[in-house]
Amino acid sequence: MKMSGANIMLECLRREGVRHIFGYPGGAVLPIYDALYGYTDIEHVLVRHEQGASHMADGYARATGQVGVCLATSGPGATNLVTGIATAYMDSIPIVAITGQVRTSVIGKDAFQEADITGITMPVTKHNFLVKRPEDLPRVIAEAFYIARSGRPGPVLVDIPLDVSLTKIEWDPETYTTQVNIPSYKPTTRGHEMQIRKAAQLIAEAKRPVLYVGGGAISSGAAKEVTELAERTNILVTTTLLGKGAIDETHRLSMGMLGMHGTAYANHAVNNCDLLIAVGARFDDRVTGKVDKFATGAKIIHIDIDPAEIGKVKVPDVPIVGDVKTVLTELLKHVQPRPWTEWNDQIMEWRARFPLIYPRDGKLYAEYVIEQIGEVTNWEAIMTTDVGQHQMWAAQYYKCRRPRQWVTSGGLGTMGFGLPAAIGVQKAFPDATVVCLSGDGSFQMCVQELMTATVYGLPVITAIINNRSLGMVRQWQEMFYEERYSHVDLQASPDYVKLAEAYGGVGMRVQKPEDLRAALEEAVKIRNRPVVLDCVIPTEENVYPMIPSGQSIDEMKIRENLEELKATVHADSETWSFSDEEKVLEQYVEAVRAAEARKEKE
Amino acid sequence: MATAISNTIMAQMQQQHVITVLVENHPGVLARVAGLFARRGYNIESLTVSVTDDPQVSRMTIVVGEDHRVLEQVIKQLHKLIEVIRVADYAEFPAIERELALIKVNADPRHRREIMEIAEVFRGRIVDMSDKTFVVEVTGGTEKIDKIYELLSAYGIREMVRTGVIAMARGTKTA
Numbered sequence: 001m002k003m004s005g006a007n008i009m010l011e012c013l014r015r016e017g018v019r020h021i022f023g024y025p026g027g028a029v030l031p032i033y034d035a036l037y038g039y040t041d042i043e044h045v046l047v048r049h050e051q052g053a054s055h056m057a058d059g060y061a062r063a064t065g066q067v068g069v070c071l072a073t074s075g076p077g078a079t080n081l082v083t084g085i086a087t088a089y090m091d092s093i094p095i096v097a098i099t100g101q102v103r104t105s106v107i108g109k110d111a112f113q114e115a116d117i118t119g120i121t122m123p124v125t126k127h128n129f130l131v132k133r134p135e136d137l138p139r140v141i142a143e144a145f146y147i148a149r150s151g152r153p154g155p156v157l158v159d160i161p162l163d164v165s166l167t168k169i170e171w172d173p174e175t176y177t178t179q180v181n182i183p184s185y186k187p188t189t190r191g192h193e194m195q196i197r198k199a200a201q202l203i204a205e206a207k208r209p210v211l212y213v214g215g216g217a218i219s220s221g222a223a224k225e226v227t228e229l230a231e232r233t234n235i236l237v238t239t240t241l242l243g244k245g246a247i248d249e250t251h252r253l254s255m256g257m258l259g260m261h262g263t264a265y266a267n268h269a270v271n272n273c274d275l276l277i278a279v280g281a282r283f284d285d286r287v288t289g290k291v292d293k294f295a296t297g298a299k300i301i302h303i304d305i306d307p308a309e310i311g312k313v314k315v316p317d318v319p320i321v322g323d324v325k326t327v328l329t330e331l332l333k334h335v336q337p338r339p340w341t342e343w344n345d346q347i348m349e350w351r352a353r354f355p356l357i358y359p360r361d362g363k364l365y366a367e368y369v370i371e372q373i374g375e376v377t378n379w380e381a382i383m384t385t386d387v388g389q390h391q392m393w394a395a396q397y398y399k400c401r402r403p404r405q406w407v408t409s410g411g412l413g414t415m416g417f418g419l420p421a422a423i424g425v426q427k428a429f430p431d432a433t434v435v436c437l438s439g440d441g442s443f444q445m446c447v448q449e450l451m452t453a454t455v456y457g458l459p460v461i462t463a464i465i466n467n468r469s470l471g472m473v474r475q476w477q478e479m480f481y482e483e484r485y486s487h488v489d490l491q492a493s494p495d496y497v498k499l500a501e502a503y504g505g506v507g508m509r510v511q512k513p514e515d516l517r518a519a520l521e522e523a524v525k526i527r528n529r530p531v532v533l534d535c536v537i538p539t540e541e542n543v544y545p546m547i548p549s550g551q552s553i554d555e556m557k558i559r560e561n562l563e564e565l566k567a568t569v570h571a572d573s574e575t576w577s578f579s580d581e582e583k584v585l586e587q588y589v590e591a592v593r594a595a596e597a598r599k600e601k602e
Numbered sequence: 603m604a605t606a607i608s609n610t611i612m613a614q615m616q617q618q619h620v621i622t623v624l625v626e627n628h629p630g631v632l633a634r635v636a637g638l639f640a641r642r643g644y645n646i647e648s649l650t651v652s653v654t655d656d657p658q659v660s661r662m663t664i665v666v667g668e669d670h671r672v673l674e675q676v677i678k679q680l681h682k683l684i685e686v687i688r689v690a691d692y693a694e695f696p697a698i699e700r701e702l703a704l705i706k707v708n709a710d711p712r713h714r715r716e717i718m719e720i721a722e723v724f725r726g727r728i729v730d731m732s733d734k735t736f737v738v739e740v741t742g743g744t745e746k747i748d749k750i751y752e753l754l755s756a757y758g759i760r761e762m763v764r765t766g767v768i769a770m771a772r773g774t775k776t777a
Contacts, residue, residue, distance in 0.1 A: 122634060123641050127684040130630075147684060184626060184687040308678035311671075 001172065005134035006035040006165040009098070011173045012141035014041045018069050020060065020427050021045065022053040026073020027113060028100025031165035045427060045456060048448040050077050052420040054084020055446065057095045059421030061088070062407045063382055064428045065221065067148050068095040074102055075113030078159070079120065083414060085155045086124040090411025091242055092219060094153035096144050097121075101161040104132055118159050126154030134167045138176050146180045151187030152306040153219055187305060191322030191330060199277075199301045199318045200334035206275035206299075208343040209235045212258065212287075215242030215410070216280015216304060216324045223247065223403040225328035226279065233338045236347050238266035240281050241410045245400035250379075255347065256356070259287040261392040264354035264545045264558060269347045270295050271553045278302045280324040283313035284411070285550070293552035303327050339598070354545070354558060356396050357565050364513050366390055366465045369535045370397040373435055373463065376520040381433040382407065382425050386418035386442030388472040390465035392543045394437045416445025422460040423453050433461070433524055440466040440493055447499070453530035454504035461523045463533045464496055467541065475542045479557070500532035509534040618647055619673050620692040620699055620769045622777045623662040626685040627653060634683050635662060644668055644676050648701075648766030659687065661777070663768045690777040692769050699769045702741045704729070705751065708758035709736040717757060724750045735760060 003011070009032065013021070022045045025033045036044050047053040050072040057068030072081050078099040088095045102111040118128045127147050129140045137160075144156040203209060217226050217239075226246045230237045230253045237247045238258040247254050255266040270276065276298040281287070288294040291313055302309075302316035303324055310319040320327050358367040370393055373381060383398050384407040385391040391408060400406045407425060409417040422436035443464050453460050465471075474488040500507030506526055508519045510533060523531045546557045559565060625631045632651055639646050645667035654661045666676055677689045692699070709717055709731070717736055721728055726740035740750050744767060751762065771777060 118630065119633070122637050182684065185684045306682070308675065308682055310678075312675060 001170070002168045003171050003173075004031060004035065004166060004168050005131075005137055005160065006031040008134060008137045008169075008171055008173075009141060009160065009165070010035050010039060010042065012138055012176055013069065015173070015176050016141065016145045016178060017066065018042055021069045021071050022047055022056040022060075022424065022427075023071030023098075024050050024053055024073070024077060026077045026100060028074035028102060028162045029071065029077075029160075029165070030100075031162065032071065032098075032100065032160075035165075044071075045423075045452065047420070048451050049446065050080035051083055051416065052423070052446055052449040052452065054081040054095070054097060055087065055414075055417050055420035056424035056427070056449075057097070058084055058088045058093050058417075059384060059407050059424030060428050061093050061095050061424075062091075062421070063404050063425040065219070065404065066094075066428075067145055068093075068424065069098065070095065071098045072100070073113065074100045074117070074162075075115045077113075078117040079115055081157075082121060082124065083412075083416075085121055085157065087409050087412045087414045087417060088155040089124045089126070091215060091409065092153050093155065094148040095155045096148050097125075097155060097157045099157060099159050100165070101130065101159045103163045104161045105163070107161065117157065121157050124155070125157050126152075128157040128159065130159045131161070131164050134164050134169045137164070138171070139180075142176070142178055142180045143182060145178065146182070147185065151185075152216075188307070188321050189305070189323040189326050191303070191320040191327035193330070195318055195320045196327065196330050197334055199303075199320060199331055202275055202299055202301060202318060203233060203235075203277070203335055204338075207341075208273045209233070209275040209277060210269050210273040210298075211235050211237040211277045211279060212240075212270065212281055213237055213243040213246045213279045214240040214281025217243055217246040218280075218403045220280060220305070220324035220326075221403070222280070222325035222328055225325055225332065227251070228332060229328060229335065232332070232335060234340045234344060235277070235338070236269060236344060238262065238270065240284070240287055241395055241408060243281065244395065244406040245403040246279075248401050249399040250401065255351070257395050259284075260289065260547050260549070261396065261543050261545065262287075263351075263356060263396065264556060265347055265350035267545075267547065267553045267556065268350045268354075270298075272346075273298045276300045278304075278316070279328070280304060282309045288313065289547050290550055290552045293554070354562070355566065357559070357562065357569060359565060360569055362513065364511060364516065364535060364537050365541065366393045366535070366537050367397050368513055369463055369465065369510075369516060369537075370394050370437065372516050372520055373437070374398055376517065376524060377433045377435070381405075381435045382429065384408065384418045384422040384425060384434070384436045386436070386438040386445075387413045387415045388439045388442060388470070389467075389475065389541070389543050390437055390439045390442075390471070392472075393465070396543075398437075415439075415442040418442060419446050419453075419460070419462055420449045422462070423449055423456075423458055426453075426458040426460050427456070430458075434459075436460055436462040438462050438464050439471060440464055440468065440490060440496075441470045443496075444493075450500065450503035450505055450530055450532070457528045459527045459529060459531065461531045461533065463535055466493075466496070466534055466536050467539045468493065469539050471539075471541070472543070474539075475546075478542070479546075480548065496532050496534040500530070503530070505530035505532060507532045507534065509536065511536045617667050617669060619666045619668070620697070620767055621664050621666060621673075621677065621680075622690045622692065622769060623664060623680055623686060624654070624688040624777060625660050625662060625683075626687065627658050627660045628685055631660065631683075631685050632662075634685065635664075635680070638679055638683065639676075642675075642679060644672065648764075650766045650768055663766070665767050688777065690771075692771070695775060696772040697769050698772060699743055699767050700741055701744060701747060701765050701767045702739070703747045703751070703762060703764045705738045705740070705754055705759060706761040707736050707738060707754045708734060708760060710734070710757070713757050717754065720750065720753050726750065
């Protein structure tokens with residue numbers, strides 16, 4: 001049957017299982033938008049800025065594990081996608097970005113709205129294509145989706161010139177296949193048998209092992225295997241920012257996040273371990289700090305699907321290239337149960353000594369907002385974040401119960417990511433409670449997408465942690481630049497309540513902790529439009545603990561009044577519904593008792 | 603002076619590796635490979651590209667100026683490019699390495715005899731001649747070309763062009 005390139009492309013997308021496209025029209029994609037007119041199998045979401053479209057596709061992909069799709073016109077439309085594509089690239093998120101291009105006859109002639117988008121995105125895509133003939137479209141689309149989702153996932157861009165979408169050719173949709181064969185691209189998924197045995201041996205011999213789990217465990221769908229490995233061996237787990245949810249963070253074996261703003265106990269554990277089992281993690285500088293001083297006494301097992309990650313930062317003793325889930329499944333066949341050990345007690349002791357804690361002095365704090373979001377939503381809300389202090393507080397205090405419940409821009413650290421990502425998530429899961437935790441800096445970077453949420457009736461809740469300043473930069477200026485607060489005071493901001501209303505959503509302001517609960521309970525009941533919760537917190541609050549950039553745990557900064565806080569928070573615990581601290585102590589006491597019982601037996 | 607240059611070149615040699623990269627013969631592949639080196643900060647000493655016996659496949663021979671640890675990363679990162687079919691490191695097996703140079707040297711009538719003798723010793727050829735210059739064509743390993751360059755420098759070199767290294771495994775082995 002005769003079909004235009006645009007129709008062929010849509011047919012291919014449908015056959016790839018695409019149900020949503022986030023996009024924005026323009027001259028070079030007119031044929032594609034014409035094909036979308038009245039096309040009911042795929043829902044198009046009209047955004048307000050192409051950057052929003054790329055983050056929505058990203059959020060959609062992170063929450064579902066499916067490939068997210070965004071669409072933009074040539075030139076500025078395409079370049080506006082770049083930040084979102086780079087965000088997905090740094091975090092290995094599968095998206096396919098489709099861009100229009102000027103006619104093939106004028107490519108390279110500085111035509112109107114021409115940009116060399118395949119050239120521009122070369123360093124931030126896993127691969128990209130410029131389609132020069134409509135006959136190539138089915139193969140290219142199939143390859144694009146295959147490359148995006150397989151191996152180490154990542155963004156793929158497909159650039160389609162106007163004449164390629166316009167031209168009609170003979171094509172039978174039944175010939176389309178999602179199975180592709182690219183001879184030069186064969187990701188290794190099965191780990192090496194010998195290496196896996198060696199890893200099991202190291203685990204059996206280790207006295208002080210730690211599991212260090214990254215985003216690879218999430219993208220490979222290995223949460224169950226990670227948890228099983230931890231439970232069988234009683235090895236405590238720390239996750240990276242992107243690994244959150246690989247184990248239930250309320251699990252007795254979870255230490256939360258490690259690294260610059262990770263928990264002190266996770267960092268102490270990693271620093272003192274004799275075996276570090278890195279699972280789908282890449283030893284990012286925000287995790288390691290000074291590499292020479294990171295896990296110095298430890299042997300390292302490194303499981304990753306990307307061979308280039310092995311030895312990039314730290315040379316492992318046992319490298320295993322393969323899909324995390326496949327490798328862990330094999331590994332579990334060789335791993336013997338281990339008891340709770342003194343090492344575990346030691347970590348629990350660190351945990352009790354350096355808990356995550358914040359003042360409870362009648363002021364509203366970000367940490368409290370985050371805990372209450374968890375409480376009100378039964379810790380089931382899918383949380384997206386922007387970037388900055390609020391993101392780190394959320395990483396510390398939002399306890400993910402499952403994978404894909406946590407959507408954040410880690411590698412690139414993209415402010416403005418949170419709201420559009422939340423819209424992408426909500427589109428995938430219309431019934432879920434989706435909360436975007438944002439800052440007053442980040443929120444304004446993609447605020448226009450509130451309109452998109454209103455138009456599509458999406459009840460995303462944005463909680464703005466409003467400190468009237470660019471808090472993370474301010475924190476660095478305070479600590480490392482002699483309190484020279486250069487251009488971090490926002491001076492004036494819109495009235496976020498009125499702003500939300502202007503966009504057709506609901507706005508609320510919370511200034512006191514006692515008002516928060518009611519506001520949140522009201523917010524989660526609204527199911528047909530976006531809600532903005534302006535949470536006003538003190539400007540001077542910093543994120544603790546903190547290991548300064550490029551340094552080691554020896555330089556870790558903790559709250560100066562930690563001991564005082566530990567005492568007061570306990571005295572006050574009845575008025576506060578959730579006390580992480582208390583839970584930790586209970587677990588610690590339990591652990592100590594278990595250890596004593598064991599000793600008595602011996 | 604000539605010796606100083608030679609020592610510098612020798613020092614660099616310690617850090618040089620010849621790798622061959624077989625790639626799909628698509629437009630833009632060179633940009634992908636070159637871009638990878640640029641953005642990850644790897645040093646390219648030389649790079650040659652040409653088609654192979656299979657017209658679908660191009661072959662890049664790259665001399666990388668990095669130590670072993672970085673070289674390993676270079677190879678792994680190259681493998682990640684979708685259009686890269688194979689990467690071979692010539693340090694791992696015996697190989698023939700060659701490059702070709704054209705050297706335009708001042709050829710005062712008084713020195714012509716000497717220059718021709720030098721060319722002969724290096725199995726080079728005089729491929730062009732004017733009243734003031736010769737163009738010497740010479741093929742060989744990098745060291746050999748460095749050496750003739752050094753000797754001809756005494757007469758004043760006007761211009762030189764080198765192809766960069768190409769390499770092939772000895773025996774039945776192929777890249």
